[in-house]
Amino acid sequence: MENLGIDPTRIQVLLERERETFAAAHPRSRALFERGKSAYLYGTPLHWMGAWAGAFPIFLQEAAGARLRDVDGNDYVDLCLGDTGAMFGHAEPQIVDAICRQAGRGVTAMLPTEDGLWVADELARRFGLPYWQLATSASDANRFVIRLARMVTGRSKVLVFDGNYHGSVDETQVEFDDHGEMVPRANVHPNGMDHRQTTRLVAFNDVDGLERALAQRDVACVLTEPLLTNIGMVPAAPGFHAALRALTQKHGTLLILDETHTISTGPGGATRAFGLHPDIFVLGKAIGGGIPSAVYGVRRRLAERIWQVKPPPWAGGSPKNQHAGFGGTLVGNALTLAAIRATLEHVMTDANYRHMTELATRLAQDVEALIREHRLPWHVTQIGARVEYMFTPRAPLNGAEARAGRHALLESAIHLFLMNRGVLLTPFHNMMLVCPALEMADVERHNEAFRECLNELAG
Numbered sequence: 057m058e059n060l061g062i063d064p065t066r067i068q069v070l071l072e073r074e075r076e077t078f079a080a081a082h083p084r085s086r087a088l089f090e091r092g093k094s095a096y097l098y099g100t101p102l103h104w105m106g107a108w109a110g111a112f113p114i115f116l117q118e119a120a121g122a123r124l125r126d127v128d129g130n131d132y133v134d135l136c137l138g139d140t141g142a143m144f145g146h147a148e149p150q151i152v153d154a155i156c157r158q159a160g161r162g163v164t165a166m167l168p169t170e171d172g173l174w175v176a177d178e179l180a181r182r183f184g185l186p187y188w189q190l191a192t193s194a195s196d197a198n199r200f201v202i203r204l205a206r207m208v209t210g211r212s213k214v215l216v217f218d219g220n221y222h223g224s225v226d227e228t229q230v231e232f233d234d235h236g237e238m239v240p241r242a243n244v245h246p247n248g249m250d251h252r253q254t255t256r257l258v259a260f261n262d263v264d265g266l267e268r269a270l271a272q273r274d275v276a277c278v279l280t281e282p283l284l285t286n287i288g289m290v291p292a293a294p295g296f297h298a299a300l301r302a303l304t305q306k307h308g309t310l311l312i313l314d315e316t317h318t319i320s321t322g323p324g325g326a327t328r329a330f331g332l333h334p335d336i337f338v339l340g341k342a343i344g345g346g347i348p349s350a351v352y353g354v355r356r357r358l359a360e361r362i363w364q365v366k367p368p369p370w371a372g373g374s375p376k377n378q379h380a381g382f383g384g385t386l387v388g389n390a391l392t393l394a395a396i397r398a399t400l401e402h403v404m405t406d407a408n409y410r411h412m413t414e415l416a417t418r419l420a421q422d423v424e425a426l427i428r429e430h431r432l433p434w435h436v437t438q439i440g441a442r443v444e445y446m447f448t449p450r451a452p453l454n455g456a457e458a459r460a461g462r463h464a465l466l467e468s469a470i471h472l473f474l475m476n477r478g479v480l481l482t483p484f485h486n487m488m489l490v491c492p493a494l495e496m497a498d499v500e501r502h503n504e505a506f507r508e509c510l511n512e513l514a515g
């Protein structure tokens with residue numbers, strides 16, 4: 057990277073010292089990880105759990121609200137929040153109650169519960185789409201909505217933007233190489249896919265490229281986040297969403313908005329905050345308060361098209377053919393719906409969002425002030441409860457610019473420095489999430505450690 061504003065040798069020196077500090081403070085986590093190496097393929101139940109800035113992950117003892125304790129007794133302010141899975145805090149009492157109550161009355165029976173109707177009504181009220189289904193993860197929901205889009209359009213291709221991430225969805229695992237050619241994403245096996253047959257890749261904010269790609273009229277759906285959030289944050293340029301909606305409509309392509317991360321924007325996600333009009337809306341992770349779940353909603357007009365292809369049993373569809381490729385025995389079970397209901401009813405409230413956004417705004421302002429104070433050519437982006445900084449003077453326009461603004465070693469150095477001072481950031485980029493239980497003192501604890509880190513890195 058060209059102008060990081062930091063001397064690379066300082067990064068190295070800091071990182072080495074912080075690694076030693078980290079190792080000394082986490083003997084039990086280290087020992088457990090050593091054991092895990094002979095039990096798990098990559099040492100942990102999910103291999104990315106090992107991707108933290110230290111040489112091994114900390115092992116969780118317990119977490120509540122915005123706080124987390126590891127097995128060595130170290131306490132943290134948690135700004136990672138399970139990489140958004142716990143966006144509304146850990147062990148929130150009303151969610152815990154709902155989960156315990158339902159677990160004692162049966163977890164899964166492949167039968168609907170009344171909670172499910174409350175949930176569907178609330179989703180419709182919040183997000184403006186009338187018909188809903190569930191999935192066990194956002195990845196699954198995205199796979200299902202792609203299937204729906206192909207079913208109703210009879211088209212095969214999915215259009216995604218360079219720098220996207222929508223979970224483990226094979227069609228989306230592509231990126232541009234240095235020559236602007238679509239290639240399988242680095243480190244992701246193509247899994248037998250010939251992406252030229254399944255996928256169109258366009259640069260985010262490139263309206264002309266989008267028009268060219270859609271004009272061939274073989275694209276079933278565009279799958280995108282309202283802004284890219286998984287490669288740092290790439291905001292939509294003014295007019296981009298209007299063009300995206302108009303062009304997808306013009307060319308008979310369905311528009312899917314994946315709000316799994318951008319739900320930090322507000323109680324109705326970016327869709328409501330920015331007045332967006334997707335055909336399909338996807339939301340995973342935090343919606344179930346940590347219980348694996350996702351929801352997707354469709355417009356009435358699209359529901360009618362779906363019923364033409366696959367009629368419901370009360371309109372002549374075969375009751376024997378209900379699966380139709382949308383798997384998931386545990387989908388929408390009683391426990392999941394109780395957890396989603398409690399999350400929507402008690403935690404994803406307007407009042408909580410006001411608090412989260414207020415503290416996130418303060419965090420963003422303080423981080424920006426520290427960056428300015430040290431004359432660093434970096435910038436800060438905030439969407440509601442989420443704050444993120446990148447090592448470029450302005451927000452990237454697309455995935456290529458975002459990639460150029462990343463610096464793995466510097467990210468690790470900052471994350472480890474903060475971790476050693478009791479503040480957790482997500483290991484994948486400089487994202488900070490504010491949950492309802494976070495307090496101003498927690499923000500100040502972060503700021504103090506971040507200031508100390510920049511003093512050392514930037515002098």
Ligand SMILES: Cc1ncc(COP(=O)(O)O)c(C=O)c1O
Pocket residue numbers: 193194195196198221222223224281286314315316317340341
């Ligand atoms: C925007 C978006 N969609 C989907 C997913 C996939 O979620 P999961 O891993 O829970 O399936 C992610 C995961 O980070 C995501 O960021």
